[in-house]
Amino acid sequence: MTVHKGRGFAAINYPIGMNLGGDPSQALVHSNPDGKFTVALSAIDLGQGMKSVTRQIAAETLGVPIADVYVDTADSDTGPHDMGSFASRGTHRMGNAVIQASLEARAVMLEAAAEELEVDAGDLVTDGQGNIHVRGAPSRSITTMAAAQAAQFKQGRTIAGRGIFLIPLSDVDPDTGEMSPVTTFAHAALVVEVTVDDETGEVEVVDIQSAYEVGRALNPGLVEQQLRGGAWMGMSHAAWETTEPYYPARDHGPVDFNHYAMPGPGDLPTHHISVLERPAEDGPYGGKGPGEMCANPMLPAVVNAVYDAVGVRIDELPVTPEKVLRGIRANGGAKPRQAL
Amino acid sequence: MSVGTNGFELRKEIFADERDDNLNEIGKRTRRQDIEGHVTGRSPFYDDHLFDGLLHMRCVRSPHHHARVRRIDTAAAERMPGVVRIVTGRDVPVNLNTLLSLLDFGLDDEPILSEAKVAYKGEPVAAVIAETEAQARAAVQAVRVEWEVLPHVLDVEEALKPGAPSVNPAYPKNAFVYHGKYDHQKLRYGDLDRALAQADHVVEGRYQMSPIEQAPMETCGAIAAQEQNGRYVCYTGTQALFFSLGTASKVLNLPSSRLHFIGGTVGGGFGGKVDSVHEPLAILGTMLTGRPVKFQWDREEEMQVGAPRGAERWYITDGVMADGRIVARRFTGYFDCGAYTRLSSYAIIKGVGHLPGPYTIPNVYADVYCVYTNRTPATAMRGFGITGVDFAIEAHMDKVAETVGMNPVELRILNAYRDGDMKAHRRVAKNCALVECCQVAAEKAGVRLSPDLLAASSKTGGGGARGQLPAHTATDQNGRVEGYSSGSYAQKGGASAPASPAMPTPMPQPAPPPAPAPAASPPVASAPPPQPAPAAQPAKKPARSGAMRFSSLSGFRRR
Numbered sequence: 058m059t060v061h062k063g064r065g066f067a068a069i070n071y072p073i074g075m076n077l078g079g080d081p082s083q084a085l086v087h088s089n090p091d092g093k094f095t096v097a098l099s100a101i102d103l104g105q106g107m108k109s110v111t112r113q114i115a116a117e118t119l120g121v122p123i124a125d126v127y128v129d130t131a132d133s134d135t136g137p138h139d140m141g142s143f144a145s146r147g148t149h150r151m152g153n154a155v156i157q158a159s160l161e162a163r164a165v166m167l168e169a170a171a172e173e174l175e176v177d178a179g180d181l182v183t184d185g186q187g188n189i190h191v192r193g194a195p196s197r198s199i200t201t202m203a204a205a206q207a208a209q210f211k212q213g214r215t216i217a218g219r220g221i222f223l224i225p226l227s228d229v230d231p232d233t234g235e236m237s238p239v240t241t242f243a244h245a246a247l248v249v250e251v252t253v254d255d256e257t258g259e260v261e262v263v264d265i266q267s268a269y270e271v272g273r274a275l276n277p278g279l280v281e282q283q284l285r286g287g288a289w290m291g292m293s294h295a296a297w298e299t300t301e302p303y304y305p306a307r308d309h310g311p312v313d314f315n316h317y318a319m320p321g322p323g324d325l326p327t328h329h330i331s332v333l334e335r336p337a338e339d340g341p342y343g344g345k346g347p348g349e350m351c352a353n354p355m356l357p358a359v360v361n362a363v364y365d366a367v368g369v370r371i372d373e374l375p376v377t378p379e380k381v382l383r384g385i386r387a388n389g390g391a392k393p394r395q396a397l
Numbered sequence: 398m399s400v401g402t403n404g405f406e407l408r409k410e411i412f413a414d415e416r417d418d419n420l421n422e423i424g425k426r427t428r429r430q431d432i433e434g435h436v437t438g439r440s441p442f443y444d445d446h447l448f449d450g451l452l453h454m455r456c457v458r459s460p461h462h463h464a465r466v467r468r469i470d471t472a473a474a475e476r477m478p479g480v481v482r483i484v485t486g487r488d489v490p491v492n493l494n495t496l497l498s499l500l501d502f503g504l505d506d507e508p509i510l511s512e513a514k515v516a517y518k519g520e521p522v523a524a525v526i527a528e529t530e531a532q533a534r535a536a537v538q539a540v541r542v543e544w545e546v547l548p549h550v551l552d553v554e555e556a557l558k559p560g561a562p563s564v565n566p567a568y569p570k571n572a573f574v575y576h577g578k579y580d581h582q583k584l585r586y587g588d589l590d591r592a593l594a595q596a597d598h599v600v601e602g603r604y605q606m607s608p609i610e611q612a613p614m615e616t617c618g619a620i621a622a623q624e625q626n627g628r629y630v631c632y633t634g635t636q637a638l639f640f641s642l643g644t645a646s647k648v649l650n651l652p653s654s655r656l657h658f659i660g661g662t663v664g665g666g667f668g669g670k671v672d673s674v675h676e677p678l679a680i681l682g683t684m685l686t687g688r689p690v691k692f693q694w695d696r697e698e699e700m701q702v703g704a705p706r707g708a709e710r711w712y713i714t715d716g717v718m719a720d721g722r723i724v725a726r727r728f729t730g731y732f733d734c735g736a737y738t739r740l741s742s743y744a745i746i747k748g749v750g751h752l753p754g755p756y757t758i759p760n761v762y763a764d765v766y767c768v769y770t771n772r773t774p775a776t777a778m779r780g781f782g783i784t785g786v787d788f789a790i791e792a793h794m795d796k797v798a799e800t801v802g803m804n805p806v807e808l809r810i811l812n813a814y815r816d817g818d819m820k821a822h823r824r825v826a827k828n829c830a831l832v833e834c835c836q837v838a839a840e841k842a843g844v845r846l847s848p849d850l851l852a853a854s855s856k857t858g859g860g861g862a863r864g865q866l867p868a869h870t871a872t873d874q875n876g877r878v879e880g881y882s883s884g885s886y887a888q889k890g891g892a893s894a895p896a897s898p899a900m901p902t903p904m905p906q907p908a909p910p911p912a913p914a915p916a917a918s919p920p921v922a923s924a925p926p927p928q929p930a931p932a933a934q935p936a937k938k939p940a941r942s943g944a945m946r947f948s949s950l951s952g953f954r955r956r
Contacts, residue, residue: 068834100638102662103663113425116422120421127430131638132658133642133657133659141637143636143671143781227887233584234583234749246831248839268833270830270834273423274407274424275424277405279429290667298610299608300607305552305770306551312697312701317612329405330405331841332408333830335415335828336412349781349783352779354791361791372604373606
């Protein structure tokens with residue numbers, strides 16, 4: 058019995074947003090009397106971090122502290138229309154809608170401040186700390202709260218903004234497939250290291266060295282969570298899970314987590330992540346969606362690593378011990394390559 | 398080759414000249430607004446929205462891959478303790494749907510509760526509503542269904558052969574119809590056959606993915622209750638609030654103003670909660686009983702009845718020069734969409750737009766089929782339309798590297814797409830970063846690259862001749878289908894027939910082959926009883942009901 062080491066490489070790109078476009082997202086932003094902002098959406102955040110990213114985008118664009126922004130979402134009575142959370146469209150589409158809504162609200166806030174300070178709104182800047190001041194003259198300032206109160210109780214203005222982002226729907230040529238699928242792509246490449254036991258056929262992923270290009274890491278913590286979790290899902294797709302283990306036969310389908318195999322905490326490899334940022338020209342602050350593409354390179358990288366380790370090409374996922382052992386037997390034994 | 402450590406870094410020096418990093422909030426590791434609730438278990442799942450008098454709904458499901466429904470006898474089940482109501486297809490106002498009808502893409506092809514036949518193991522034919530979940534489960538066992546078992550097909554290539562059992566009455570040949578014209582989606586760029594003939598090596602491969610479960614923490618479901626003013630509130634785990642609201646409005650034939658949908662904040666989705674029909678069934682239960690109703694899958698249903706990431710089969714043939722340049726790449730792809738379309742038709746167009754992967758290849762050809770088989774319908778999952786073919790492409794790249802004796806990282810950089818290159822879907826590449834990702838991953842793993850490839854950049858070396866469309870593209874009419882017309886979605890030149898201004902246009906119906914389809918089918922009040930004829934007719938679909946449509950484009954195209 059020998060445990061063989063092998064390494065595998067894969068590189069991918071990933072289209073960001075609903076294919077062909079035609080998928081609008083809307084946002085509404087308004088200020089309460091004390092200068093706190095509510096962002097109203099109907100987007101769905103089932104844990105991926107959408108609410109936090111849109112909150113940061115709103116705070117950045119409005120020029121107010123993050124603590125002064127609250128995102129309210131997922132209610133069809135209060136949130137304007139959004140197409141949904143899929144196709145890596147949340148950050149890209151909704152982020153842009155929130156920027157547009159925030160810019161409109163910000164403009165009113167600056168006009169209100171300008172009236173109070175008796176200056177031109179075009180000369181005003183925000184410091185992101187809750188103050189609005191004349192460019193180059195920080196002492197001529199007003200708090201965002203005071204500006205919001207003046208707007209609502211004195212000037213009769215609504216500090217509010219509407220935003221929508223829509224990429225018009227593309228045609229598809231039936232004969233050539235010509236189309237405009239998306240406007241931007243994220244990228245990734247990684248090297249995985251596996252061990253393969255030539256007696257049991259078991260494959261263990263032991264290390265991942267990755268590079269992911271995400272346009273802009275709007276919140277590096279959330280990006281890291283997505284990438285770490287996504288790589289885990291990718292390795293699970295590669296070497297663990299399926300609802301039909303003998304596809305296309307439907308036998309032996311798992312019905313619970315005792316039989317649906319997925320890696321647990323003890324199976325996690327080390328994973329070193331490098332993030333590259335090449336801003337997308339139409340992304341919110343350049344951001345692309347990292348959430349989907351992070352899983353994809355793991356699948357081929359693992360099968361390539363198994364080949365490197367024992368010389369068995371597995372072209373049907375998942376890589377099960379049964380397939381590895383059958384392959385080794387067909388080859389007349391393990392044929393380690395260690396070529397990468 | 399030592400095992401590394403966990404780590405995270407931002408490589409700010411790469412593409413630094415394209416960014417303004419001087420921002421207040423963007424780029425910060427700000428703590429999530431909702432994290433405390435998530436980690437302390439206080440964030441509500443939809444299942445936490447319980448009501449007094451809540452009823453529970455469970456489905457009666459097919460034990461067969463393919464069968465005609467002769468009779469459903471609910472008499473014994475209705476007398477079971479706690480049973481309030483048993484719902485069948487006759488109770489569903491519009492009992493034929495496809496999610497993407499909201500985009501004017503594809504035919505309504507899936508009953509909510511099937512009446513005439515079932516096409517996969519687990520397909521629902523009735524729903525029991527009872528006081529407790531246990532009572533609902535017991536009553537489900539007491540519903541008697543007389544089945545006439547039909548031959549079935551489970552393999553995608555078998556399903557496309559003449560004489561295969563016909564899975565889905567809307568597409569009797571077992572393939573989705575693209576653009577009203579072909580039984581597959583085509584990609585044609587350059588002259589594949591000529592380039593393959595001139596290549597130094599031809600590398601072939603076949604790749605298969607099996608179905609995969611999204612495995613969300615909270616299973617799919619919805620809870621509905623009456624609100625004031627004739628409205629219904631629905632707490633749902635959906636990933637797409639207005640898709641679900643639009644579907645409920647259509648299926649229940651209710652104005653969307655009478656629906657109030659509230660989505661979740663935890664529970665995960667990963668694609669499996671885009672096209673659910675839990676919401677209309679829960680609301681229907683409330684309409685029929687006057688009480689709040691919960692319809693939620695258990696884990697077994699989530700895994701075997703809930704739509705998985707579908708299986709995909711890909712054949713790839715590459716023409717490669719001795720120096721590693723790939724000059725031709727052909728794909729034949731089969732998406733196993735199961736018994737009904739759901740979102741697979743969309744994923745294929747997305748996948749075709751993605752071909753041939755992140756490489757500049759001057760001759761590319763693809764035929765991709767959306768195939769109906771007698772299994773659980775497939776749907777979206779993280780990376781939908783891309784994950785399967787990326788597995789195929791990148792496993793294949795390794796074979797190409799071995800064939801030409803190149804380091805696999807170098808092969809990728811050599812063929813990587815760069816700014817200014819023409820892509821196979823005929824748009825110019827920009828904002829590329831594949832080369833840099835390859836370089837960083839190789840550097841970290843200690844894979845040595847040649848000086849040329851270390852110096853390569855996504856910003857240079859592209860465009861010029863690489864940015865030109867091919868002088869000649871070979872096209873064909875293979876897979877031509879008659880009797881279908883296209884909706885407006887993804888359709889070059891828009892839909893063929895202009896819409897009447899007074900009424901939304903009904904979807905064209907496929908004719909029973911080979912006669913051509915009528916332009917529009919009149920609404921029919923209820924589905925016919927089970928047919929004795931061997932070829933099941935699609936239930937006649939009512940003209941598009943009052944449900945909202947999202948197709949912004951079909952909207953302004955048709956003005």
